Amino acid sequence: MPASHNEMLMTNLVGLAGLLCTLGVSLSSLSSVREARKVGSLGGLDTRVWPLFATSGALWTCYAIRLGDIWLFLTSCSMTVSWLYYCLTAIRLLSQEEGEPRPTAPEPWEGGLLRRRSVDLYRKTAMEKTEKGLAAGFGFTLCVAFACKPWNIKGLSFLEAVITPEIKLSVFSSICGFSSLLLYIKPFSRLWTLVKRRDASTIFLPLVLAQLIQNLVWTTYGILALDPGVYLPNGFGIFVILAQLLLKCVFRRAGAAVEDFALKEEPWLFMESLTLISCDKPVIQ
Known part of the structure; x- marks a missing residue:
């Protein structure tokens, strides 16, 4: 086989592997979302960043259509549909939970009324941010x-002679790459918080390993396709994931030890989280 055929075969195989990896990572949250629909509560899940995932997927879908890349299209399209479903489910559940009249403590003077108001405020804020994030993200995607x-x-x-299709494609790739890069900025900013707390218990090892494989595959695909918008953000994601794995190895037991020590020395510090909750309806904590 000529070298070009080998390279084409390798690109298609890597693209197929990237599609399967992204499907697995995107659908990993499906069971939690379905359980939330069954229970009728998000259980305190932070949905503020979900519209960014849907927006990034929509940008990559439009870019793949413009480019004619089948693997990039299938991957980004599945990601967009998954996160759009998650966002719509979150809005539905938050709107159902809004205005919950039952306090989270037996009497108002025990903090239940104040806690209820703070929970209602959290729900309204989360719902508004999810709605506005989806609207702004998809509006921006259509404009781009x-x-x-x-x-x-x-x-x-005459603008077509100045702003050539190659320039437009490069700008489109850069915007898509920046949207993917934003998805790793928050986890990267949280690394210092984990170092200060000496607690890496919030890092879910199987999901991090799956994301590492996904980023390795898409970095390889971007290099084969000579597209910096693909391999640069995924390469940065590999760095963030490796840093998370390093913290997981270093502070594997440190978080539990710190919490046990604090519980023995000052047990009243943890009593605030033991708020009584009515069994009639789930309440976000």
């Missing part, structure tokens, strides 16, 4: 998709 397509504007045809 139109701006990077060939224009048919009478009287402004």
